[in-house]
Amino acid sequence: MPHRVRSALSAVLIGLACLLAPLGALSAWATYGIGDSGRYEAAMAPLAGDRNVRDAIAAGIADGIMREVHVGPPLQGPVHSFVRDAVRSFTHTPAFRTAWQAANRAAHDAVMRSLRDEGGGSEGGEGGHGRHGSAQDSDVTIDLAPVTEQVKRQLADDHMPLADRIPVEHTATTVLRSQDAAQLRKGFQVLEVAGFWLPVTAAVLASTGILAAVCRRRAVLATGLGTALGAALLAVAVAIGRRLTLADLPDGVSRTAAGAVYDALTETLRQVSWLLLGLGLTVALGALLTARIARARQGSAALAPAPAEQPTQARA
Template sequence: MSALLITLSGLLLPFGALSAWAAYGLADTGQYVTTMAPLAEDPDVRDAVADTVGDGIMREVDVGPPMQGTVAPFVHEAVRSFTQTRAFRLAWDAGNRATHDAVLRALQDEREEAVTVDLAPVTAQVRDQLAHDHVPLAARIPVQHTAVAVLPAAELDRLRKGFHVLEVAGFWLPVAAVVFAAGGIALAVRRRRAVTATALGTALGGALLGLALSAGRALTLAGLPSDVPHPAAAAVYDALTATLRTVSWLLLALGLTVALLAWLSRYARRRPAALREPDTGTADPGSLRTDTPSSDQNMPVT
């Protein structure tokens, strides 16, 4: 029973860390925006934004084919320069916050409507920042209420069920892992060996979590469409899973440290006994007694 509980604890640990990260880390809007904020200065993300926005502008601008080759590089360079400004970082944070809020409300509500994001507040913040920086004609930038689709209505029911499962698992799986580990150690005949096994199981769980993150990164990038920039997607994946990678390394280090300490304590306990002076069994000469009967006592009495 002790071995079974310790094994279950080691198996549940990586799943519990993953569920808790998804249910509590990704579900926190402030934490999500803070996690995504450094990506506004990532070169791959900036290039992806510049290409996407630049292509969108060129589709909206009525320019004949002869002028496409002249105007397009200018537009892309202008957008790329904009990605290096404070206004872009402000728009990046505002856009991520608006998108996360919309998705989170959809997962917690029961409405069967497609999730959309109105980017008008983001545009307004960018316009105000550009006007504050004295950019010419910034005050004339139109603020239009444009609904950008984020999640289709057909996928909401499945995503809600999955999100609810993650909320339950994110709390109970780590608790179950701790309870099973404590129960396995309490039921063990040899407690030190049980502590060592639990620590090694914890280290193994951390290693498995790290391998799962690496495999998930490769599968995610391989499954993306060809028109999605892979370097930018890799930067987003790494930013979102940075906490999980830290947890995997902490579990690995904690497990190996506890296992090493348990082994050293066992060795330190046996060493004094091994160094103790052995008992040779020789008697003290002064304590010898001569109880041999004399020859007169052995003579027969006539």
């Protein structure tokens, strides 16, 4: 094969591999990180101890309770402060961690069922969830009544007046709107299919491109730099996604708590991007060092004096 053809083929293969590497990391994260219930719960579990998340949950539950408990203006402020302090105290208990895990498990199950376009009716009970509407356009909801029930028990234990009369209704809380689910469904399904094959394809293309190159050391250098560049772009995309997500939040939602949730969900993806960046730079640096060593050896061999020829003795 002519050298020009080999060089062009190698460049195309290496370019595709460097392009697919960050996409492969994204698809693997969506499939084996977000899509897996065990890993999702493991990522969200530490947030039960996050101060911003606890404060946001305490404020939301306290406001919900005050909407159901009708208190006159003279007592409304003190009662609201008492309820909020009681709920905040509840967020430090093991019962809150159990409720937090149950709510996250229900929300994850409901969202995954919607994104994977699986049918199913509404469900109640602890962590109940449902999809209201057709399979293609429906809001994904969860029922947080069990959390309110546990808060009610905590308030009763703290001897809050009228705590036993707090109504615990099965109120559907939307976690994914239908228009958002329709936009995310196709993309998520593609990422799930590509979760295994994209990383494998990227590795095969990179290896083939290096083997087909005329100068393999230069091909390794290009592969390392391209991988590092793709990883850097992936890290930038995660940061931009965080900013856009927080900017699109509705009023009344704590941005610090939402930022903590976003960071917990994307922690693995950020770690992979930094790992790819370090790996790419290490490979590129190794290629540069081996190239310099090879040139130094060639230069020393060229400058070495030729061995003197021994004079031939004339035959007698």
